[in-house]
Amino acid sequence: MKSMKTLGRSTASLLTALHDERRTIFSLDDAVRILGGTKKTVSNLLSKAQQRGVVTRLRRGTYILVPFELGSESVYAGDPWVVADRLFEDKQRYLSHGTAMAIHGMTQQPQILVTITVADRYPETIFAQGTEIRVTGLPISQFFGIGRKWFEHGYVMVSDVERTIIDCLRRPDLCGGFSEIAAGTWMVKEKVKTKKLVDYALQIKTKAVVNRTGFLMASCDLGDEEDMQRLRSALTDTYHLLDPTMPDDGRFNSRWRLRVNVSEEETRMARAKARRDLSDSLPAL
Incomplete structure (x- = not known):
């Protein structure tokens, strides 16, 4: 049998204050600030509130309010x-x-x-x-x-979209690799502001990102010659891997000083899948 979500006076005061602050996720320190008292006392109160399904502890010292509309559910x-x-x-x-x-x-x-x-x-x-x-x-x-x-x-x-692309080119391991980046960029290419994308690539101060940005823009048919020239003027003689998550092999691309260790077929397949997924997500006419 599930416990009733009854509220004592202190718990009710806490919930009222949190709702007034439009805060559904809060810390132990927040609760102490609102209720006063010691951390130990407030922590005990929150423990009882968790047992009654009023709050859920996300991790030590951090809690979330359980919406009342969830009824008897006690974990959220x-x-x-x-x-x-x-x-x-x-x-x-x-x-x-x-x-x-x-x-x-x-x-x-x-x-x-x-x-x-x-x-x-x-x-x-x-x-x-x-x-x-x-x-x-x-x-x-x-x-x-x-x-x-x-x-x-x-x-x-x-x-934003442009910074997302740059971050992913800097750390392809955090987004599924270059093929996923290329497919994702293709999906939103009409939204990409190429001048801003180039600005970000130069501002991030990671040499490999400049190389990868140029290659990506060329492969997605983004930007104009001025954009490309700005990127090329920042290149060094050092070659970088297109995708550092993949083996160190593949052809060398002298225009962008890259070792292209991702096959064109893999990138095409990723784009084709993205195209199908995007089409499937659109409402029928």
């Missing part, structure tokens, strides 16, 4: 994107890489984990009620091309 994980964002709301952060691709409609692949970039943070993996959250770090100086995006359950910070 919430929207994974919003949860990941709120876990780091006191820091500069944004949803990135494969997760950002999903948000922008650049992939039809199911996302089994959430990737978030946090300023000056060591990489780690967090599990919050079954959701795997992969955390990667960047210096605060490289935080640009980021904005808010609203969802039904709240807003999240996320990279």
Whole structure:
């Protein structure tokens, strides 16, 4: 038999204050700030609230309110994107890489984990009620091309389309490899602002990204000669792998100083699949 979701006076005060603040995900420190008292006392109160199915602990010190409309359900994980964002709301952060691709409609692949970039943070993996959250770090100086995006359950910070492409070219391992990037870019090519994409590629200060951006734009028929010249002027004599997740082989491309270790057939197949998935997702006329 499931326990009743009864509220004591302190728990009711906490929930009222959290709703007033439009906060469904909160920390132990938030609860202490609202209720007063010691951490131990408030932690005991939250433990009892969890037993009654009023809140769910996402991880140590972080909780989420269980919506009343769920009835007797006592465990609630919430929207994974919003949860990941709120876990780091006191820091500069944004949803990135494969997760950002999903948000922008650049992939039809199911996302089994959430990737978030946090300023000056060591990489780690967090599990919050079954959701795997992969955390990667960047210096605060490289935080640009980021904005808010609203969802039904709240807003999240996320990279824009162009920054998403650049991040994925910098870390193909966090989005499924170059073929997935090429397919995703093709899916949103009408939305890509090529001048901004080139600006970002030069601003990120990773040489391999400049090479890969030029190759990607050429393969997706993006940009004009001015865009290409800006990228080519930043090239060095060093060759880089097109996809560092793949074996170190393949032909050399002198125009973009790349070792093309991804077959054209693989990229074509990824695009074809993306085209079919996109077509299947459109409403019938």
